[in-house]
Amino acid sequence: MSTVYEDRFADLAAAPAPGRQQQVVERLKALLPPHALLFREEDVRPYECDALSAFRQLPMVVALPETEEQVVGILKACHELEVPIVARGAGTSLSGGSMPHAAGVVLSLAKFNRILAIDPVARTARVQPGVRNLAVSEAAAPYDLYYAPDPSSQIACSIGGNLAENSGGVHCLKYGLTVHNVLRVRGYTVDGEPVEFGSEALDSPGLDLLSLVIGSEGMLAVTMEATLKLVPKPQLARVVMASFDDVVKAGDAVAGIIAAGIIPAGLEMMDRKATVAVEEFVHAGYDLDAQAILLAESDGTPEEVAEEIVRMETVLRESGATRIQVSESEAQRLLFWSGRKNAFPAAGRVSPDYYCMDGTIPRKNIGRLLADIAAMEDKYRLRCMNVFHAGDGNMHPLILFDANDPDEWHRAELFGAEILELCVEYGGTVTGEHGVGIEKINSMCVQFSPEERAAFFAVKRAFDPPGLLNPGKGIPTLARCAEYGKMHVHAGRLAFPDLPRF
């Protein structure tokens, strides 16, 4: 494995002391039935990674509790024995957020998969953490309501994981991220104490700890129940598909739509490499001559949609679109989207492996960053496809590589790190929606100063004094950043960690 990899991985891979596993297993045996406790190598193997499969670590123990009492018991036992705990939902994190700790317990919440209540009048869903994102919208559908945040992984990912990552999706340009759609979280702190953040009212007294816990990557508390906001299903949705002969023009069209005062329900871009790859896969009739395709969705009442579609078409045409198609039916709308939605599996078909990045930049820099990425393809001798949430400036370059070739993986990592640095340089951030996890911990050194990181640690200490919840993720230590700084120059790029941003 690469040096970058080993560096970031060292703390999590440190083997438990002799006899430690047995001690923890004995303790947990008293709390859990035998089938809910895994510790043999072959049994814990399925938990060694999340969807970022390049990073792997066998956990010491996996616990699969079935009752809340068991969760509390596990937390108390781990707290007392000072064992790291990594909460795990569906394991679809793309940043290694749920990757285990060699001397820790994976707390799987998969069995807490019940929707406890749907209240159509209050427009809320009360759910357990292991409920799949899409299941919430399915349960709300009979009331013409749905849960707005729709990560592409929504068939599989859990609400607990969505909260931890503050997940977003195609619709969050208009409907917000997870943080905008959650009213209340009930859970436990590291020592097994019950806590409740937010409420079913629109605000609660004291500091807004709900906002703090959402997006905290399982490092502040364990979610056991959430009250989610449901919103009315729009009566109608239609999508405009526009082709461009130049990615920069397509990027400018995105800014143009927003400048015209339109907030589309979704505004996504695919570059030519991506459309070619997905067209083979889904046969959506994409324009294979286009250098970039934009998908702009409008939703609302039929009157609103008709008005907005005309306005979007005008802007797209003025921005130099070479071809424009508007979906004429729901089936056609879904077909237009199918390519975008299947971009990841399509990437998996054209390359043995792909590394999905996640950075956000001001929209005006989209064209610039795409041009930079094209140059980096030569520099790192790897191909990169781009499918992303253009309306939010949330980029998802997919770097194609072959994991069987360690040098390719090494180059892919450096390629990714350089993209993230450019995101920061262009006024953006190192992660839009996938979280920092273990993957971007080094890039955090570029975005945050030592004082800022110290403040993050202060927040962590307030919630988790012994530092047992998902340790080693999210916030890099000073030592790690010093180390990264050295490697970084070695990798041939100057970092600007101390650029004043204030």
Next chain:
Amino acid sequence: MSDSSSQAALARLREQVLAAHEAGKALRIRGGDTKGFYGCEPRGDSLDTREYRGIVAYEPTELVITARCGTPLAEIEAALAEKGQWLPFEPPSFGEGATVGGMVAAGLSGPGRQSAGAVRDFVLGAAMLDAQGRALNFGGQVMKNVAGYDVSRLLCGSLGMLGVVAEVSLKVLPRPAATATVSMPLDRPAALRLLNEWAGRPLPISASAWLGGTLALRLAGARAAVDAAVAFFAREHGAQQLDGEVHRFWAAVREQTLPFFDGLPGAGSAGAEPGAGGAASLPLWRVSVPSVAPPLALPGEELIEWGGALRWWRSDAEPRAVREAAARVGGHATLFRGGDRSAGVFAPLSPALMALHRRLKAELDPKGIFNPGRMYPDL
């Protein structure tokens, strides 16, 4: 404001913070002091943010504005209006001098909260002056970012207890293409029932206010959608479309200048004196509840906003009775203006949450210099 004078203003703030930290002395952070009435009694030496002002960046196509804390809210609103944009959560100013830093620290939202979201939903990033006088940046200037803990949202409504909100980046939105206001006579239970029913349907309701048997709804969005909704409310509920300067009514709801608010300390309506008699002498409670909560059985007068989720009460009920009535339906009550503030104005926290508050305060402001006691008397 020139860059060098704003840097000098920041340096002065920093020096004052450092000196206070050194001496372990309390600082009372203030902008325009329009919300001085809010929270528990302010203490400490005044730290005035108004010199550190100015819009740092505003690009309409990015839908983001970044401004220094002392920038008057009115200046921000004017800059946005020029480009057809606005702060859709409609923060109340409660006076002319309101600053953007105070807006974030107070965390209050106006009528637009019902449809657009709260202040915290629009804060993308913030810089904070910590107890050591250091400027720390959290969040960013882009819509989506999950790097590190979301300290910038934590600062929303923190009442300055964690540090000085020095600079903020806010998401802004285009103004709706069209708006209209309709009103209809409805009793309280019917208004609450219908508000919840409508909220579950794709209707462009952007604000609501019920007072004294009349419900007003503001509709906003595409022209066609607003017209269709006006027709719907006229047909189904006999609603009348209000014309004239209706925006002034919504401004009066937001700024608490309706006669309902008369006679309260800090309330903007002209001529009224505190304790002028009748409702005017009663304290104002802000009762935040789930929108489906049934009418609260409290003595006094009520103004209902946010689709039923925000209930303002002019009431002489015992504080305990108000808090219990709110808690019974899953909400909480704040003694917003007037009344006896010595025992605290916000609903008490659970022991677990209070412990987290104490630890956060101790970690970020170890000597307790920032607005001590403003949120909770012993915090």
